Amino acid sequence: MRRFVVIGQRATASPDFSLNDVAGTSGRLDVLLRSIRAALMISHGLRTDAVVYLVLLGGHAAPRTVRIEGAIARFLRPDERSLATLVQKALAAPKTPGYPFVTLRRGITVFDGGLETVLADLGPSTFYWLDENGADIRNEALDLENPVFFLGDPQGFDEATLARLSELRAERICLGPVSVHTDDAITLLWNDSDRRSPPA
Amino acid sequence: MRRFVVIGQRATASPDFSLNDVAGTSGRLDVLLRSIRAALMISHGLRTDAVVYLVLLGGHAAPRTVRIEGAIARFLRPDERSLATLVQKALAAPKTPGYPFVTLRRGITVFDGGLETVLADLGPSTFYWLDENGADIRNEALDLENPVFFLGDPQGFDEATLARLSELRAERICLGPVSVHTDDAITLLWNDSDRRSPPA
Numbered sequence: 001m002r003r004f005v006v007i008g009q010r011a012t013a014s015p016d017f018s019l020n021d022v023a024g025t026s027g028r029l030d031v032l033l034r035s036i037r038a039a040l041m042i043s044h045g046l047r048t049d050a051v052v053y054l055v056l057l058g059g060h061a062a063p064r065t066v067r068i069e070g071a072i073a074r075f076l077r078p079d080e081r082s083l084a085t086l087v088q089k090a091l092a093a094p095k096t097p098g099y100p101f102v103t104l105r106r107g108i109t110v111f112d113g114g115l116e117t118v119l120a121d122l123g124p125s126t127f128y129w130l131d132e133n134g135a136d137i138r139n140e141a142l143d144l145e146n147p148v149f150f151l152g153d154p155q156g157f158d159e160a161t162l163a164r165l166s167e168l169r170a171e172r173i174c175l176g177p178v179s180v181h182t183d184d185a186i187t188l189l190w191n192d193s194d195r196r197s198p199p200a
Numbered sequence: 201m202r203r204f205v206v207i208g209q210r211a212t213a214s215p216d217f218s219l220n221d222v223a224g225t226s227g228r229l230d231v232l233l234r235s236i237r238a239a240l241m242i243s244h245g246l247r248t249d250a251v252v253y254l255v256l257l258g259g260h261a262a263p264r265t266v267r268i269e270g271a272i273a274r275f276l277r278p279d280e281r282s283l284a285t286l287v288q289k290a291l292a293a294p295k296t297p298g299y300p301f302v303t304l305r306r307g308i309t310v311f312d313g314g315l316e317t318v319l320a321d322l323g324p325s326t327f328y329w330l331d332e333n334g335a336d337i338r339n340e341a342l343d344l345e346n347p348v349f350f351l352g353d354p355q356g357f358d359e360a361t362l363a364r365l366s367e368l369r370a371e372r373i374c375l376g377p378v379s380v381h382t383d384d385a386i387t388l389l390w391n392d393s394d395r396r397s398p399p400a
Contacts, residue, residue, distance in 0.1 A: 019220075023277065023279040077223065079223040081222065176391050180242055181242070184387040188391055
């Protein structure tokens with residue numbers, strides 16, 4: 001199982017953004033939407049051994065986290081408009097009083113809380129985070145059973161997240177000489193992972 | 201200079217698609233829009249040594265080709281909505297009678313014609329196309345001066361395109377054990393290219 005945690009420092013945790021201007025009205029949720037595609041979708045279907053978490057730290061409802069599980073989610077489409085609609089619906093889904101999460105439908109869950117909630121959900125894992133000064137992924141041993149990759153948005157990670165990742169002893173890895181978009185980073189992580197452990 | 205030619209078998213060559221449902225109304229132009237981002241954009245800017253061609257073979261106005269040049273294009277945004285708006289405007293730009301192309305603005309040009317028009321514009325180059333049975337890119341020598349990569353949409357290449365690529369002696373390369381989306385393929389091509397020849 002590969003899990004990807006994308007932290008959106010300003011990405012809105014409430015559904016009040018415009019589907020016609022996601023990039024301009026959502027604190028750059030568009031970056032996180034594209035990460036869903038990169039983490040879960042391949043040519044003709046979904047990756048069943050992948051989970052993506054979108055940690056939404058922006059807006060009045062923050063922090064909240066959307067979790068999408070490739071093994072059980074259905075009817076995901078790769079275009080940004082469809083993904084924006086899906087996440088908006090999930091963020092608008094009525095909560096059950098007393099429960100800290102809401103399931104929109106199988107495989108798509110919204111949790112109250114941010115990074116700490118994600119860490120509790122992850123359980124014991126090998127943590128990695130993307131850093132230009134990290135070790136080149138092509139030269140590193142990778143946990144292929146239970147890796148968790150932490151990625152930032154265009155603003156990178158905030159100080160509190162960096163401190164927490166250090167505390168977790170997350171390994172710093174680098175993907176090449178050019179700093180790429182978050183979704184491209186996920187694509188590159190998958191490729192190295194696929195090459196070491198091709199899907200059955 | 202790296203150039204990417206993405207062939208959309210059904211992608212519309214006319215501007216009459218809905219910005220609110222690009223994936224459903226444009227013959228999957230959304231795939232080609234995401235390829236623009238992957239080909240031209242990195243964390244904090246545009247790749248100035250890249251050009252992407254979108255070959256649009258769908259609809260009544262086909263074939264037409266949109267060319268976007270990273271070296272001179274400005275104000276490109278990575279989200280699909282912005283890219284859809286840009287391409288729609290380019291396809292709607294009034295033609296000058298007698299000219300087989302129209303420039304929307306610097307770096308963004310629409311040509312009448314499809315693959316043959318692109319080949320004429322490319323001039324002498326080393327051609328590659330993505331094929332699951334091709335040689336692994338990590339084991340191959342790559343032309344780093346003047347490579348051109350041909351990619352298909354979710355339907356792959358049509359027979360005529362395959363025949364033409366064979367005639368051109370395009371080299372078949374493979375990116376890994378999993379068949380990925382067109383934009384992911386571009387990301388992987390860039391990463392291998394960046395590693396061999398990091399930008400200055």
